[in-house]
Amino acid sequence: MSSIHEGLQGHDITHIQNFNLASGAYRLVWLGIEDVPCMVALQDRTGCTSIVPRTVDYYYTHLFTGQGALGIRDSAGTLVAQALVKNEDDTSLLQNVLVDPQHRGQKLSSHLIMQWLDLVKESGISFAQARVRIDNHSSLHNFLACGMDITQTIPSPEDSRHLVHVMSKVMKEGYRPL
Numbered sequence: 001m002s003s004i005h006e007g008l009q010g011h012d013i014t015h016i017q018n019f020n021l022a023s024g025a026y027r028l029v030w031l032g033i034e035d036v037p038c039m040v041a042l043q044d045r046t047g048c049t050s051i052v053p054r055t056v057d058y059y060y061t062h063l064f065t066g067q068g069a070l071g072i073r074d075s076a077g078t079l080v081a082q083a084l085v086k087n088e089d090d091t092s093l094l095q096n097v098l099v100d101p102q103h104r105g106q107k108l109s110s111h112l113i114m115q116w117l118d119l120v121k122e123s124g125i126s127f128a129q130a131r132v133r134i135d136n137h138s139s140l141h142n143f144l145a146c147g148m149d150i151t152q153t154i155p156s157p158e159d160s161r162h163l164v165h166v167m168s169k170v171m172k173e174g175y176r177p178l
């Protein structure tokens with residue numbers, strides 16, 4: 001299955017879920033090509049010391065090639081959290097998880113990770129993975145709390161100066177990762 005969208009519905013949906021936190025109402029959505037300027041703006045707002053920043057072209061290519069991106073909008077419609085979803089060979093990889101500094105500390109990233117795992121399960125994809133730099137304790141804590149395990153520690157494939165924990169979760173019973 002090449003796309004979580006296809007696995008879920010077989011047709012285009014953008015809105016996934018509304019939810020409320022003490023700070024207000026939020027909406028989880030699929031992001032599209034028209035959202036790239038907002039995604040780049042959010043990436044710029046985060047400062048990006050713990051991730052490899054993506055270029056505008058990277059975002060466009062990711063979306064044009066059928067891969068996905070999940071976003072969380074606040075009640076004013078501003079994009080306040082995002083992550084890229086890359087599906088390959090029965091594995092879904094979550095990358096580039098970012099939360100707006102003004103909206104941190106409310107577990108928005110955990111919400112996004114849990115929703116991604118639910119969508120992966122629903123779509124029949126067998127394996128979920130993410131990579132977290134070993135010194136990114138908040139993010140590591142969140143992936144562990146969402147039921148993912150550290151299965152490897154390797155130099156980052158995107159920036160070999162940094163070691164990353166590979167976080168994994170088997171989503172389909174009986175699946176044995178290579």
Ligand SMILES: CC(C)(COP(=O)(O)OP(=O)(O)OC[C@H]1O[C@@H](n2cnc3c(N)ncnc32)[C@H](O)[C@@H]1OP(=O)(O)O)[C@@H](O)C(=O)NCCC(=O)NCCS
Binds near residue numbers: 051107109
């Ligand atoms: C890592 C990140 C995604 C976590 O987002 P989040 O949804 O705010 O996560 P949490 O709500 O769990 O808060 C993270 C930590 O910040 C603390 N925090 C609380 N209020 C905060 C605030 N106003 N601003 C910043 N951090 C705050 C929380 O207490 C929590 O600490 P803990 O891990 O010791 O419990 C976010 O900090 C971020 O975008 N960082 C930059 C990019 C990045 O590292 N991405 C992850 C790549 S794998």
